[in-house]
Amino acid sequence: MQKPxxxxxxxNETIASxxxxxxxxxxxxxxxxxxxxxxxxxxxxxSCYGDQPWRFIVWDKxxxxxxxxxxxxxxxxxxxxxxxxxxxxxxTCADTLFNHNGQPNRWGQYDTGAATENLCxxxxxxxxxxxxxxxxxxxxxxxxFAIPAQFTPMAMVCVGYPADIATVTGEALTREMAExxxxxxxxxxxxxxxxxxxxx
Ligand SMILES: Cc1cc2nc3c(=O)[nH]c(=O)nc-3n(C[C@H](O)[C@H](O)[C@H](O)COP(=O)(O)O)c2cc1C
Numbered sequence: 001m002q003k004p005x006x007x008x009x010x011x012n013e014t015i016a017s018x019x020x021x022x023x024x025x026x027x028x029x030x031x032x033x034x035x036x037x038x039x040x041x042x043x044x045x046x047s048c049y050g051d052q053p054w055r056f057i058v059w060d061k062x063x064x065x066x067x068x069x070x071x072x073x074x075x076x077x078x079x080x081x082x083x084x085x086x087x088x089x090x091x092t093c094a095d096t097l098f099n100h101n102g103q104p105n106r107w108g109q110y111d112t113g114a115a116t117e118n119l120c121x122x123x124x125x126x127x128x129x130x131x132x133x134x135x136x137x138x139x140x141x142x143x144x145f146a147i148p149a150q151f152t153p154m155a156m157v158c159v160g161y162p163a164d165i166a167t168v169t170g171e172a173l174t175r176e177m178a179e180x181x182x183x184x185x186x187x188x189x190x191x192x193x194x195x196x197x198x199x200x
Contacts, residue, residue, distance in 0.1 A: 001165050003180050008200060018124040020131040022176045025163035026085035029062040034126060035088065038159065041122030045115035048107035053095035054115040057145055061087045070144055075156060076135035082172040083133075086158035091141055092116050093151040112154050119157065129162045 003019045005011070035058060047053060061068040071089045072080060083089070094112035098105040116132060123130040138153040147153060168176050186197030 001162065001176075005180060005182075008185065014121050014125045018121055019129075019180060021129050021162055022082035022131065022172045023163045023165050023168045024082075024085040024087070024129070024158070024160040026087070026160075026167075028087070028161040028163075030060070030088050030128060030159060030161070032060075032063075034128065035060065037126065038119050038122050038128075038130075042115040042119040045111065045118045047111035047114070048105065049098060049100060051095070051099050051105060051108075051111070052115075053099070053105055053108035054112040055093045055095070055151060056115075056119075057091045057093075059089045061089075071141070071156070074136045074140045074144065075133065076137075078171065079133050079135045079156075081170060082168055082176075083131075083158045085163065085167055086131075086160040088159040090119075090157040090159065091136075091145070092154045092157060093147060094154050096150055096152060109152065109154060116155060116157060123159055127161065128159055130157055130159045132157050 001021065001023065002017065003021070005016045005019075007016060039056065039058070042054065042056065043052070045054075057071075059068040059071045068089055071091065072083065075083055092112050092115070094108040095105060096108055097103065120130040120132065133156040136153075136156045141147060141153045165173070165176060185200045189198045190196050191198045
């Protein structure tokens with residue numbers, strides 16, 4: 001299924017076609033070369049001071065199912081119901097400190113989000129689908145995968161080839177079928193001062 005963004009003006013095709021679907025093809029693995037391409041896209045994200053505060057852990061169900069299951073076990077049940085078919089799971093983490101001076105980095109999470117969105121767009125451009133999730137137990141991931149206190153677990157991301165919607169059931173199916181919505185431009189974007197909507 002495709003759910004392209006209905007945009008007010010034409011935008012970049014990959015941005016318009018990326019979406020967070022829940023139907024994954026369990027029979028179609030993602031190759032190591034594809035995984036590296038996804039990570040390369042993340043690596044080239046911009047960051048404050050060029051500090052690259054993101055760290056990702058990748059689990060591939062087809063090469064190490066045990067590790068993938070340990071990551072899967074950290075997801076909220078509502079996410080597990082549909083992530084089950086996604087061959088790749090990732091956890092994104094953000095550094096709380098700047099690499100160059102050890103001071104608090106208040107842009108670490110911001111930059112990690114940028115790197116993750118790069119990865120999601122790269123996935124879409126390769127015919128894959130990526131879906132970010134905040135619904136996971138961060139403490140459980142910290143313990144299970146020895147994540148240092150300096151880093152904050154931010155989001156789990158699953159990646160795989162999209163599949164027929166018939167693989168999704170229950171609440172996940174309802175969400176899968178729901179219309180994609182966004183606030184109007186003027187509610188989010190201002191001109192001159194806070195609250196003065198940009199004219200569209
Ligand atoms: C940080 C973050 C956390 C999210 N957490 C979840 C989640 O736990 N479960 C889920 O199904 N979707 C999750 N999503 C996906 C959002 O629901 C989705 O991006 C949003 O509804 C917009 O839809 P779109 O990505 O298809 O444009 C998350 C997205 C982000 C960026």
